[in-house]
Amino acid sequence: MAGFRDIDKALFPIKSINTVVQLFRNQLESPSVPDLALLSIVSGVIENSLTSRSNTALQVCEPVEQNNLPVLELKTVEILYNKFRSIMLNAVEANKSKGFATRELVKKVSDVIWNSLTRSYYKDRAHLQSLYSFLSGNKLDCFGVAFAVVAGCQCLGFNDVHLALSEDHAWVIFGENGTETAEVTWHGKGNEDKRGQEIGKGVSARSWLYVNNKPVVCTRHMEVAALVSAINPSLNSTHDAYEVALLQQELLWLLYDLGHLKKYPMAIGNLGDLEEISATEGKVPCKVLFEEAVFSARNYYSNQHVYPYTYQGGYFYRNKMYEEAFESWANASNVIRMYNYSRDDEEIYKEFLEIANELIPHIMKIESSGFSANTILKKPKCFADLLRFYDGICQWEEGSATPVLHIGWAKPLVLTISRFDADVRAQVNIVCDKSEENMLMKKNGTYFNNNNNYDKENGTTSNESPSVKNSNDKDNSPFHPSIEALTAA
Numbered sequence: 007m008a009g010f011r012d013i014d015k016a017l018f019p020i021k022s023i024n025t026v027v028q029l030f031r032n033q034l035e036s037p038s039v040p041d042l043a044l045l046s047i048v049s050g051v052i053e054n055s056l057t058s059r060s061n062t063a064l065q066v067c068e069p070v071e072q073n074n075l076p077v078l079e080l081k082t083v084e085i086l087y088n089k090f091r092s093i094m095l096n097a098v099e100a101n102k103s104k105g106f107a108t109r110e111l112v113k114k115v116s117d118v119i120w121n122s123l124t125r126s127y128y129k130d131r132a133h134l135q136s137l138y139s140f141l142s143g144n145k146l147d148c149f150g151v152a153f154a155v156v157a158g159c160q161c162l163g164f165n166d167v168h169l170a171l172s173e174d175h176a177w178v179i180f181g182e183n184g185t186e187t188a189e190v191t192w193h194g195k196g197n198e199d200k201r202g203q204e205i206g207k208g209v210s211a212r213s214w215l216y217v218n219n220k221p222v223v224c225t226r227h228m229e230v231a232a233l234v235s236a237i238n239p240s241l242n243s244t245h246d247a248y249e250v251a252l253l254q255q256e257l258l259w260l261l262y263d264l265g266h267l268k269k270y271p272m273a274i275g276n277l278g279d280l281e282e283i284s285a286t287e288g289k290v291p292c293k294v295l296f297e298e299a300v301f302s303a304r305n306y307y308s309n310q311h312v313y314p315y316t317y318q319g320g321y322f323y324r325n326k327m328y329e330e331a332f333e334s335w336a337n338a339s340n341v342i343r344m345y346n347y348s349r350d351d352e353e354i355y356k357e358f359l360e361i362a363n364e365l366i367p368h369i370m371k372i373e374s375s376g377f378s379a380n381t382i383l384k385k386p387k388c389f390a391d392l393l394r395f396y397d398g399i400c401q402w403e404e405g406s407a408t409p410v411l412h413i414g415w416a417k418p419l420v421l422t423i424s425r426f427d428a429d430v431r432a433q434v435n436i437v438c439d440k441s442e443e444n445m446l447m448k449k450n451g452t453y454f455n456n457n458n459n460y461d462k463e464n465g466t467t468s469n470e471s472p473s474v475k476n477s478n479d480k481d482n483s484p485f486h487p488s489i490e491a492l493t494a495a
């Protein structure tokens with residue numbers, strides 16, 4: 007049984023980040039599993055006290071003393087904690103046997119949360135992810151509702167209910183084998199919620215939103231990692247609250263060191279972003295963290311996730327490592343090409359749009375004007391990775407009900423391709439393996455292929471390495487016709 011134990015209460019009143027980290031360590035290392043409600047309330051109160059309007063007077067100097075938080079009294083947390091427990095216990099007549107959760111039980115808990123929410127509020131606002139936001143303001147964002155359902159089920163003694171996370175949605179798994187799934191929150195704007203229904207059986211199963219049924223299925227400890235990842239240090243659109251960011255970074259390192267981020271690529275990426283801003287002495291560098299996020303996605307989720315590559319590409323871009331950025335973005339595109347684009351995939355569409363129409367053109371401008379001898383414009387591998395990037399987006403569109411590309415994509419694309427001289431383009435040797443529908447790109451004599459062969463039709467993947475076929479005849483081209491036309495030019 008989780009809970010608010012005496013050794014946790016002994017840490018109050020909490021005045022420093024170190025004490026909050028100790029509370030999380032107590033909970034994460036306790037013989038019983040961590041109490042999600044307690045930890046979400048504590049982190050939520052701290053986040054809101056440091057980022058609410060009353061606290062926007064910018065602290066010009068960083069606090070140096072050990073007591074770097076507004077005092078958090080035990081009473082404050084106890085009142086909120088007991089309020090959440092009573093909402094759950096009063097509303098849900100959980101059958102005492104406590105066995106495994108049922109779909110009705112999960113739906114009932116989701117309804118309790120859902121019906122408590124304020125009628126209408128700006129859902130994308132910051133700081134709406136925690137149980138503090140739910141208990142003090144009856145407001146939650148999409149992730150916050152899913153998290154609250156899992157925390158509520160924990161309160162009721164259902165330890166089989168766990169959070170399942172894709173890159174832009176959250177739902178729950180439950181039941182004896184943890185194989186039952188249920189929607190418990192909404193997604194996106196203007197979409198009817200599907201609460202209570204099983205996850206993605208229809209066309210949505212092909213969309214990126216459900217990551218080809220390779221979601222991050224959390225343990226209680228990984229659910230703590232999700233609430234820590236969801237901590238939002240934003241004070242306003244330009245500044246972060248220093249102590250909230252520091253608390254999030256220290257809690258992510260605690261979870262990382264305890265091994266609870268191994269199967270959670272986005273949490274590793276979040277830690278990488280924080281480390282890039284301010285590196286922690288004696289820890290692996292952020293570049294390695296981004297590589298570990300990519301490894302985790304490849305190792306545990308069959309390389310069906312896009313964000314690990316865009317975390318990594320964004321890092322390379324910000325640090326002017328453009329050749330490496332192109333490779334990461336090509337690898338991101340290599341993932342999305344296996345999906346069908348659907349209206350639920352706006353977030354990743356915006357991600358690829360920004361890379362193609364803002365970031366790559368910016369790099370081209372710099373590389374074309376400067377006299378850098380080492381320019382990427384002389385590197386066949388860069389041209390090859392760019393083609394892979396664009397081709398993946400074209401393949402993403404193929405077979406989708408909704409188009410991806412429009413004229414706005416073409417101008418930056420043509421401008422980018424044309425920046426490479428013919429003699430550089432000629433050095434890229436494109437090899438296709440027709441039977442596997444996989445494009446093999448030759449770079450520096452080694453064959454580069456996708457690490458799994460995905461048949462878009464039957465949605466199956468096989469991992470044997472595809473044989474290499476010659477692609478001289480036109481109809482055997484590995485590229486989407488529009489890319490083929492460009493490379494012929």
Ligand SMILES: CC1(C)CN=C(N2CCN(c3ncnc4sc(CCF)cc34)CC2)S1
Pocket residue numbers: 149171172173174175176232235236272273276313316317320357
């Ligand atoms: C490379 C990026 C644009 C930088 N930040 C990114 N994200 C920020 C952190 N994100 C996340 N970080 C940890 N866990 C989760 S679960 C989830 C789906 C809704 F529940 C999102 C998300 C989403 C992705 S991707």
